[in-house]
Each structure stands twice: as C-alpha cells, then as structure tokens.
Amino acid sequence: MYSQKSDYTWLKDLEKLKEQIANSKRIVIIPHANADPDALSSSCALAYIMHSLNNHADVNIAIPEGMGLECRKIAELCSKYKARITVIKKDVGDLFREKPLCILVDVASLEQVKVVKNHLESCNSIAVIDHHESHSYETIFEKSGYFLQIVNPRLSSSSEIVFEISKYLGIRLPKDILEMIMAGIIWDTKRFLRSTSSTFRNASELLEQGADYQVSQNLVTISKPPYVRLAKIKCILRHRGYRITLGSHDIYIAMSEVGAYESECASMLISTGYDIAFVATEEEALNSTRIIYRVREDPALLQRMDIYNHVLKQLIMKYGGGGGGHKTAGGAVINSPNTELVLRDLIKILGDLAEGKIVELAEQKVLEG
Known part of the structure; x- marks a missing residue:
C-alpha cells in the first residue's frame, strides 16, 4: 500500500534501490518535462552513480518535451560521462523495452512527465527522487507494484539529494559532476536565497571536494534570446x-x-x-x-x-x-x-x-x- 513518508526517512528505500540498480540491465531516469538545471543536474549525477554501481547497465535519461536554455552547458557535460539524453516529444521508441528500472527525478506528480506517464506500466520498478513539500504520488504507485521513495523536503533541491546519495553510497564524484550538482543547487535555491543549514553544509563539502563555484555559476548563466x-x-x-x-x-x-x-x-x-x-x-x-x-x-x-x-x-x-x-x-x-x-x-x-x-x-x- 502507498504511504507518504512523513518522517522523511528514506535510507531503507535507498538500500533497496541500490540492490535494484545492481540487478538491472536497463535503467531509465526521467526528470520532469522541460527540465530545469536542478532536474537535469541531478539526473546526470544519478546516471554517473548508476554506472558506478553497475557498469553493465544501459542507462538513459528521458526528458519529456525538452529542457530549458539554461541546461545546454549541463547537457554537454552530461554526455561526457556516457549518459545518453533522449528528448521525448510523442514517441518513446524502445526506451521501455525489457521492463527497465524507472527513476523519476525532481517529479512531484505523474502529470509532470507528460506522455511518458502512459508508459510507466512497462517499468519493472519505479523510484522517485524528489524534494518537494507538496506532491501526489498515489498515481505513480498505481503504475507499479514496487515503488520506492527517496524524498526529502528538508533538502533544497534534487541535486542536493543526489549528492547525499553519493555520500551514503561512498561514491566519489569527479569535479565536473560536483560542479553540475552545485549548479543545480544554485538554480533551485535562487543563488542560496532559499536554503537550509544542510544546503550550506553540502555546498561547503562540494567546494572542499573540488567544485569551482564560478564554474558552477557559469553553467546556469546564459544570455536570453529576444523571444x-x-x-x-x-x-x-x-x-x-x-x-x-x-x-x-x-x-x-x-x-x-x-x-x-x-x-x-x-x-x-x-x-x-x-x-x-x-x-x-x-x-x-x-x-x-x-x-x-x-x-x-x-x-x-x-x-x-x-x-x-x-x-x-x-x-x-x-x-x-x-x-x-x-x-x-x-x-x-x-x-x-x-x-x-x-x-x-x-x-x-x-x-x-x-x-x-x-x-x-x-x-x-x-x-x-
């Protein structure tokens, strides 16, 4: 039965997800439609973690509709680490063949993944990694008998949650991925205007591990086109x-x-x-x-x-x-x-x-x- 984790404890589900990743041939990571820098950064960092836990798995990032202009530099970095990004307009192709493990990232409800929601019944298991205070996961649970929640509204962004996951699993992230995560945090906190003590603690750890703040800021800084x-x-x-x-x-x-x-x-x-x-x-x-x-x-x-x-x-x-x-x-x-x-x-x-x-x-x- 579906139950919301009001105490925000998700470590048990994280252990189960680790086991699922290790045993999966195919993994599809799905951020919300028109992905922003937090959704894409956390998805890309998560793909790196997936490969670290199971380097034989076929890992895809499926983005409904597309991504914001602010994501272009992050997408380029993401491809450097063998994370395949597929933009889904109408046809999902063969992404959901062979009952993959599906991970929804920065998603508060199925409506946020648009046409992809009609294909989630093809998933072997569904996990959600998210930080939103208000959400509706009941319909996600209905799509899968095996549903994991790694949800923590006390953290500022999904990027911060993925960084916490990497620490818990003992996975050392390369400098580019650290900077990507920092960029996601910068974006979702509006340059730390909306932050908690954990946000500053994790930002400090990212810097200590090698992230360059200026590089991260540049990842989400663009000149907006006239339209x-x-x-x-x-x-x-x-x-x-x-x-x-x-x-x-x-x-x-x-x-x-x-x-x-x-x-x-x-x-x-x-x-x-x-x-x-x-x-x-x-x-x-x-x-x-x-x-x-x-x-x-x-x-x-x-x-x-x-x-x-x-x-x-x-x-x-x-x-x-x-x-x-x-x-x-x-x-x-x-x-x-x-x-x-x-x-x-x-x-x-x-x-x-x-x-x-x-x-x-x-x-x-x-x-x-």
Missing part, C-alpha cells in the same frame, strides 16, 4: 491583477496566460510588486491546462497562504490532474483544456478564501479614452 523578452512583454500585457483581504492583510495577486516561459513570466510579475502570481498555459497535446505559481518570499505571507494545498488542490479535486511544489513555487496540470474556465474557478477559490473580499485592480491606460 524570451517578447514572451515577458506578452505576459505583462495579458495579465490581470486582484487584491484579496485576509484578516487585516491585503494580498496582491496577478494572473496571466502565455504559450511558453511561464516561470519567467510569474517571477517577473512578482518582481513588479505582486505577492502571488499565477500563469496558465493550455496543453493541447494533453487536453489540459498547466498552472504555475510563484509567491513572494515573505515569512508572514507564507504563513497565511499555502497556494498548492489551499488553492490548486481544489482545482485538482474538481477537474482531476496533479502537481506539487513548495510554498514559494510550484504548479499543477489541470485536466481541462478550457483555460478561461479554470482561471475563473481559480478566482472564485481565492474569493472564497477571502470571504468575498476580492477586488480586481483597474487603472486607465495611457492614451485611452
């Missing part, structure tokens, strides 16, 4: 703003809809002054709507609002779907292609939370009227 800037402009032009009142506190919320770069859009809306930003995208291939959220880093605000559990879960309960995340960032895939209807329900949920104290922000535009 990313255009996507942000569209995000601003399309967005609508609201104010809700919880008790004596006003909370400013933005909503927008874009075709790509939702995370950049949401982060930009937060930087303009909003407390919470929701950005929706219609997923035509999956007949669904994807919503991501960002929340301003404010301890008082984070105590009052838990967006995934208080808001998105209500949408999931109504339409179906799944998701996960942290109090400051996360998302969900909602099983409805009607993005407008989903956003209207989102506004209603926010209004109910505020007991009707919700107002749309409106100002006359320049040269209007």
